[in-house]
Amino acid sequence: MKEFISYTLISLGLVFWLWGTLPLLGKRSVLFKLHSLSVSDTLGSMAITVGLLVHFPADWSLLFLALISLAIWNTILGYVLAFCSRGGQKDG
Amino acid sequence: MNYLNLLLRLLIWFLLTADLSLANIVIGLAVVLVLPNRKGRATLGDWLRVIGNILISIPLAYVEALEMIFFPHSAEEVTLERVRVNRIPALIFLDIFVITFTPKTIVLNYRDDGYYEVHRVKRQ
Amino acid sequence: MDEFYIVPIVFLLPLSAVMVVMQTNPYTALVMRGILGAVSALVYALLGAADVSLTDALVGTMLSITLYAIAVRSSLSMRIGAIKLDKNDPLLVPIAKSLSKYFMRLEIVEFPDGDHLNSALEKGEIHCKFDRHETEGCKLLIRVPRLYEILTAAGIPNLSIVLLEKTGAGL
């Protein structure tokens, strides 16, 4: 059961990764690609990390920290990239 | 609400170090007190609302991601969103975090007159 | 062979290294250097060298990108000294355009009077000096031969470009 849940989460994360990374090949704007990247890099990676957490609960503190830093850093990075790629007026 | 700020910092410290020995508590208290303090007007209610928003936004983000996967969102638009004025920078930061965390919306800019410029994708 | 997955991942390292070498634009080369740093941290961690991986990520990538970005930004710029020069002056547009082919930027330094301007030019704080005469038109006195070559090759109308001699007497 534990194995099943963990592999489901990891495959969900992999599907998110693939779905969110494929639009990089297209010709859309940077902002549009940022939306799909936030699906893959933040949510997909978080799903993979939770899957690992279920599978190997011994490393919980490490994986928990990874989860927090993933959520915070990728979100802030999305904001900074969006702000900078538009050539924002004041310092962000 | 100064002590609330201190409590938040202590919580982060204990999450980071994962160690509840006496020495660590003393070091954590020292670090928390030495870090610069800023006067703010945030109340307990503000903090609770933002923390609640963060907890809600995690499942919401996954729902939005699945929506984006199953129904292609190919239209884009930029909207202005109003927020409450006179907030301390930490709360503004958390607001931006919550909006950007959900995959359909990204904050582009925070303007001094209290508006966020939000970029969002929509179904056609 | 339990760990055959090592081989294809290690192949990423030469691949991204070749991609760094192929770049001509210094800024995209910096971005590619970041990609190389991320890949090499992965490869070192894969081979079991946690310390090397951490050092590469922090010093090799973070610090070197920071330092290179600052160095590239400040060295790839032409500083024009002038007494009064507007940022949006129409004469600057062709200059900036011809410099941007070489990934360079324009930087305008304003001086209160001609004495400060000339001494800055002699000390080497600025690369060239901009003069606007009522009768003779606009003049750009350049100290660096390579910049002189680039700008004369671009052929900018309404601007006479002069290369200054090394001695710099009586400027």
Add this chain to the structure above:
Amino acid sequence: MTVVLMLMLAVLLIPIYVGARDQDVWQRMLAFCSIATKTSIMILVIAVIRSDWAIGVVGVLILSLGNAALMLLAHILRRLNEL
């Protein structure tokens, strides 16, 4: 778990290709951002498979500190367009 790693490698090839191909520097920055996250997640997976604590700590550190260079580069690239 090895299958998972190979799939991750396959996905990782997409942003590497984009980084090599694209002309716009912001598209490359997106590729860089994506690669940085993906490689650190792969490091975490490797650490957990081998139950090697040191590699895991390195993965978390890279995940949390490595993005700082990316932000700095983004700000410098933004100022390039301002003359």
